[in-house]
Amino acid sequence: MAPIQYIVEGGRRLSGTIEPSGNKNSALPIIAAALLTEHPVTLTNVPRIRDTETLVELCRSVGASAEWTERNTLAIHAREIRAADLDPDLCARIRASILLAGPLLARCGEVALPPPGGDVIGRRRLDTHFLAFEQLGATVTATHRLEFRASRLKGADVFLDEPSVTATENALVAAVAARGTTYLRNAASEPHVQDLANFLVALGATIEGVGTNTIIVHGPATLGGASYAIQPDHIEVGSLIGLAAVTRSPLRIARAGVEHLRSIRMGFERLGIVCGVEGDDLVVPSNQTMKIHDDFGGHVPKLEDQPWPAFPADLMSIAIVTATQCDGVILMHEKMFESRMFFVDKLIAMGGRIVLCDPHRAIVAGPSRLRGAPMTSPDIRAGMAMLLAAVCAEGTSTINNADQIERGYERIEERLNGLGAKITRIPARS
Numbered sequence: 001m002a003p004i005q006y007i008v009e010g011g012r013r014l015s016g017t018i019e020p021s022g023n024k025n026s027a028l029p030i031i032a033a034a035l036l037t038e039h040p041v042t043l044t045n046v047p048r049i050r051d052t053e054t055l056v057e058l059c060r061s062v063g064a065s066a067e068w069t070e071r072n073t074l075a076i077h078a079r080e081i082r083a084a085d086l087d088p089d090l091c092a093r094i095r096a097s098i099l100l101a102g103p104l105l106a107r108c109g110e111v112a113l114p115p116p117g118g119d120v121i122g123r124r125r126l127d128t129h130f131l132a133f134e135q136l137g138a139t140v141t142a143t144h145r146l147e148f149r150a151s152r153l154k155g156a157d158v159f160l161d162e163p164s165v166t167a168t169e170n171a172l173v174a175a176v177a178a179r180g181t182t183y184l185r186n187a188a189s190e191p192h193v194q195d196l197a198n199f200l201v202a203l204g205a206t207i208e209g210v211g212t213n214t215i216i217v218h219g220p221a222t223l224g225g226a227s228y229a230i231q232p233d234h235i236e237v238g239s240l241i242g243l244a245a246v247t248r249s250p251l252r253i254a255r256a257g258v259e260h261l262r263s264i265r266m267g268f269e270r271l272g273i274v275c276g277v278e279g280d281d282l283v284v285p286s287n288q289t290m291k292i293h294d295d296f297g298g299h300v301p302k303l304e305d306q307p308w309p310a311f312p313a314d315l316m317s318i319a320i321v322t323a324t325q326c327d328g329v330i331l332m333h334e335k336m337f338e339s340r341m342f343f344v345d346k347l348i349a350m351g352g353r354i355v356l357c358d359p360h361r362a363i364v365a366g367p368s369r370l371r372g373a374p375m376t377s378p379d380i381r382a383g384m385a386m387l388l389a390a391v392c393a394e395g396t397s398t399i400n401n402a403d404q405i406e407r408g409y410e411r412i413e414e415r416l417n418g419l420g421a422k423i424t425r426i427p428a429r430s
């Protein structure tokens with residue numbers, strides 16, 4: 001597949017209505033969890049992005065049928081599956097390949113997975129997955145492959161060493177198949193973890209505590225089939241709030257899933273960007289103060305990410321670009337990943353006033369005028385942040401490796417062009 005380049009003519013005002021896609025990080029565990037049942041599953045509002053396409057290929061490789069019956073509707077039927085022949089290259093393309101461990105272990109009693117890939121944003125531990133599987137009665141051997149075996153999964157009182165999102169998801173799926181009651185303590189509670197739990201309930205599982213840090217699963221469940229709609233992507237909504245703000249454009253984000261936007265809206269409010277709510281739509285007016293709120297006493301404020309329900313790590317890059325357009329000084333503190341902030345060197349080259357203090361902290365002083373520049377996207381969110389910077393900047397920018405952006409955002413250039421942006425998508429010259 002040819003690498004993709006975006007050419008962006010910046011400095012244009014946008015306007016209109018845009019609807020977020022289904023949540024990437026919900027769709028991935030839910031597609032994997034569809035392998036837990038031998039009955040047919042229909043998923044709607046599935047984002048048609050590189051990550052879901054890759055996971056669909058992996059599901060087919062273990063014997064499930066998986067067909068796109070409409071652009072965003074996926075029919076999966078895992079009547080019989082085998083936990084073998086997982087292509088290392090496909091697994092290395094996405095972090096979510098690790099999510100096949102739970103369902104395949106439950107269905108087949110053993111699974112050997114090549115290591116997962118995903119965004120290169122710092123070290124990405126798998127230890128919490130191992131801890132959870134071992135406590136549920138599996139043996140784990142991790143060498144060049146990850147091997148999990150359990151003749152019978154047993155319910156247990158599991159305390160996760162950190163609220164890892166994908167480890168919670170793997171443990172949740174395994175617990176549904178385990179005999180007895182499982183307590184998952186210190187569990188992640190992100191909207192996508194809730195979406196997965198709701199999907200498992202739709203299949204017939206009994207789960208309590210959805211949305212909290214203690215999830216209780218009564219297993220083993222007798223599972224049927226289900227039709228299930230993936231929830232809107234709150235990270236995409238946050239990205240669109242940032243886009244509206246940096247271009248000073250009025251945008252309506254339709255069917256935004258406002259129940260999950262509280263900490264995200266609060267984060268942008270600290271930057272002087274206030275959104276209105278109309279039903280389930282989020283309305284971002286163009287006349288924002290864009291004035292960073294100092295802490296009491298005139299002290300420099302900070303925006304930090306943390307596990308849900310706090311401000312999400314996947315929006316930190318977007319928030320940094322947005323802050324370059326706001327009046328004031330703010331400390332941005334990325335607590336979770338140690339390589340996610342390095343992309344700010346590009347924003348600095350474009351004219352952003354940013355000091356990278358260390359891998360986790362950057363001070364942003366704004367507002368600054370950004371100039372178009374050539375860039376290369378290192379990961380999904382930094383890539384999207386670069387796209388925001390390019391749309392806001394004076395002049396033309398090029399973004400190489402835009403494939404990374406398309407791992408997480410569906411038809412993004414087409415949809416932003418529909419709002420008035422000017423982005424040309426071309427296979428990059430080698």
Ligand SMILES: CC(=O)N[C@H]1[C@@H](OP(=O)(O)OP(=O)(O)OC[C@H]2O[C@@H](n3ccc(=O)[nH]c3=O)[C@H](O)[C@@H]2O)O[C@H](CO)[C@@H](O)[C@@H]1O
Pocket residue numbers: 025028095096122123124125162163164165166167188307312313314335336337
């Ligand atoms: C496919 C998928 O769903 N990917 C998401 C998932 O990745 P993933 O499940 O890989 O991320 P984890 O939740 O395991 O952890 C992310 C990082 O945060 C660190 N950590 C985690 C919890 C904590 O309390 N303290 C802490 O420092 C971990 O050590 C790790 O370095 O969750 C991440 C954190 O929301 C998101 O960025 C990813 O988009």
Ligand SMILES: C=C(OP(=O)(O)O)C(=O)O
Pocket residue numbers: 024025094095096117118119120121314380381408
């Ligand atoms: C880090 C991300 O994705 P992944 O975990 O799939 O690499 C992300 O969605 O920002």
